[in-house]
Amino acid sequence: MTVPDDTKLAGQAARTTVPCSLAAKWLAAGFESSPLRQLAQLHAGETPARLQTDRRKSSRGDGNWNQPIELGQLPAKAQRLLHQHRATMEAIELMPEVLRSVGFDPAPANQEFAARCQKALDIVQRDLDATGYDQYQMRAQISEGWPAIVFAALPDGSYWSGGGGMARGEDSPSLLASAADSVSGVLKEIPEIEWPVCAIHGGHPESIWDGEDPVDLLKKVAWWRCTSTGHPLAPVGQLTAETARTR
Numbered sequence: 001m002t003v004p005d006d007t008k009l010a011g012q013a014a015r016t017t018v019p020c021s022l023a024a025k026w027l028a029a030g031f032e033s034s035p036l037r038q039l040a041q042l043h044a045g046e047t048p049a050r051l052q053t054d055r056r057k058s059s060r061g062d063g064n065w066n067q068p069i070e071l072g073q074l075p076a077k078a079q080r081l082l083h084q085h086r087a088t089m090e091a092i093e094l095m096p097e098v099l100r101s102v103g104f105d106p107a108p109a110n111q112e113f114a115a116r117c118q119k120a121l122d123i124v125q126r127d128l129d130a131t132g133y134d135q136y137q138m139r140a141q142i143s144e145g146w147p148a149i150v151f152a153a154l155p156d157g158s159y160w161s162g163g164g165g166m167a168r169g170e171d172s173p174s175l176l177a178s179a180a181d182s183v184s185g186v187l188k189e190i191p192e193i194e195w196p197v198c199a200i201h202g203g204h205p206e207s208i209w210d211g212e213d214p215v216d217l218l219k220k221v222a223w224w225r226c227t228s229t230g231h232p233l234a235p236v237g238q239l240t241a242e243t244a245r246t247r
């Protein structure tokens with residue numbers, strides 16, 4: 001495996017101590033749960049038994065931190081940093097469970113996030129309405145699990161989770177682009193409609209499944225693109241019968 005460089009590891013290790021120190025303080029303040037104790041143990045450099053077994057099953061994240069490595073092959077400093085790096089990743093994975101275990105309910109935050117996504121979908125809806133697809137009234141559908149992702153859902157509640165969806169950390173232009181992409185994706189995957197389609201070039205000549213991505217961010221503005229040639233069509237929310245085909 002590739003070992004991340006020292007600088008990156010040291011930065012991550014510094015951040016690790018924050019949730020773990022907090023866990024120790026919460027325990028001292030009288031909060032009590034098994035996940036909270038596990039998190040506090042990470043601070044002391046111990047690996048909780050549950051995580052030892054879970055570590056190899058976990059596939060979340062893009063790092064290879066959970067793969068076995070022969071620590072004896074590394075210099076002492078790198079071993080220490082790698083250990084801290086693993087503790088960071090374990091703390092990140094454990095945090096949502098810890099919060100739930102002491103009574104934190106993420107539902108209000110999720111509702112607020114879904115409402116923000118619905119506002120983005122309402123902008124995309126203008127384009128559906130302008131091109132004659134107003135029967136598809138898009139609704140924000142929040143996914144199960146963590147981190148929460150929101151997808152565009154059809155009026156019957158069906159949605160397609162194969163696309164990226166809308167993520168909590170996205171800024172407004174990026175969230176609008178993701179909303180547009182999710183709408184285009186659900187129309188393609190469920191009723192099998194290519195939308196939107198360039199008024200001049202049409203869609204991809206052979207298949208709606210081929211062609212360019214329908215949405216792009218240009219100078220921090222979400223734009224529809226021609227799926228046939230890739231040129232910009234119009235900013236999301238500003239499609240007209242001149243730029244896109246109507247039904």
Ligand SMILES: [Zn+2]
Pocket residue numbers: 198199200201202226227228229230231
């Ligand atoms: Zn075109």
